[in-house]
Amino acid sequence: MNSEQTPKNSASAELALPTGWLNPYLHLAINGLLVTVSELMLKCGAMETIKPDASLLLNIFGFSTLGSWWVWGGIACYILGFINWLHILRWIPLSLAFPLTSVVHVLIPLGSWFFLGEYINPMRWLGIALIIAGIWFIAKPLMWSEEAL
Amino acid sequence: MTARLLLLIILAQIALVSGQIFLKHGMNFTQTENMRYSPIIRNISAGILALTIWFLLWMGLMQKLDLSYLYPFEGMSPVLLVIATCIILKEKLDLRSWAGVCLIALGTFIVGTS
Numbered sequence: 001m002n003s004e005q006t007p008k009n010s011a012s013a014e015l016a017l018p019t020g021w022l023n024p025y026l027h028l029a030i031n032g033l034l035v036t037v038s039e040l041m042l043k044c045g046a047m048e049t050i051k052p053d054a055s056l057l058l059n060i061f062g063f064s065t066l067g068s069w070w071v072w073g074g075i076a077c078y079i080l081g082f083i084n085w086l087h088i089l090r091w092i093p094l095s096l097a098f099p100l101t102s103v104v105h106v107l108i109p110l111g112s113w114f115f116l117g118e119y120i121n122p123m124r125w126l127g128i129a130l131i132i133a134g135i136w137f138i139a140k141p142l143m144w145s146e147e148a149l
Numbered sequence: 150m151t152a153r154l155l156l157l158i159i160l161a162q163i164a165l166v167s168g169q170i171f172l173k174h175g176m177n178f179t180q181t182e183n184m185r186y187s188p189i190i191r192n193i194s195a196g197i198l199a200l201t202i203w204f205l206l207w208m209g210l211m212q213k214l215d216l217s218y219l220y221p222f223e224g225m226s227p228v229l230l231v232i233a234t235c236i237i238l239k240e241k242l243d244l245r246s247w248a249g250v251c252l253i254a255l256g257t258f259i260v261g262t263s
Contacts, residue, residue: 090180127256129256131252
């Protein structure tokens with residue numbers, strides 16, 4: 001009942017991963033989606049606010065993009081993604097979590113293709129396939145150990 | 150590409166890797182301590198600072214260089230980070246995961262340069 005209050009055993013005892021909505025692997029997937037959505041929203045906002053005649057200072061730092069609601073949506077998604085990332089780091093080794101975030105290099109080109117109508121050449125499809133293969137290499141044993149629990 | 154830009158790229162990579170390691174080191178304490186424990190706050194703050202430096206350096210580089218020059222370095226960051234994690238945080242990685250990291254780096258390289 002009051003398992004929250006009991007002092008947690010150090011080093012030797014591995015804590016059980018949280019399940020359900022707090023499962024860190026679920027959050028890793030959500031993190032990939034949040035980063036992708038925010039990048040696509042930032043791109044929409046940047047395209048919407050192009051002003052060739054704006055002053056040099058505004059152009060260099062991209063401040064003019066702050067006038068777009070898309071950009072603020074993108075920023076909000078980024079902040080959520082950071083909080084989400086801290087939760088992931090609490091439970092998953094960095095050497096596994098960080099390579100898995102490379103899924104954004106797959107999702108962003110796919111999102112740009114699907115939502116923004118950008119072109120993906122055959123070489124880029126090959127790169128996307130390699131990234132998916134790498135993620136599969138890392139993620140497969142993790143899924144196995146999750147099933148074993 | 151000049152030596153100065155290369156130096157900036159290396160600095161940006163160091164900032165990214167050290168920022169992530171600070172964050173992870175800080176969050177490792179949350180297994181045993183509550184969030185107000187000062188090493189957690191200190192490490193997370195250092196992590197946010199390092200990642201802010203990385204972000205600014207990277208934005209500056211993106212203004213000066215084509216993304217296709219920068220993407221191969223973006224692809225290297227998982228490899229550098231995993232090496233640093235194994236050395237500094239003593240995380241263990243099996244051969245299969247190393248192969249996965251290398252495939253991801255190669256794939257990111259191709260996505261960026263194609």
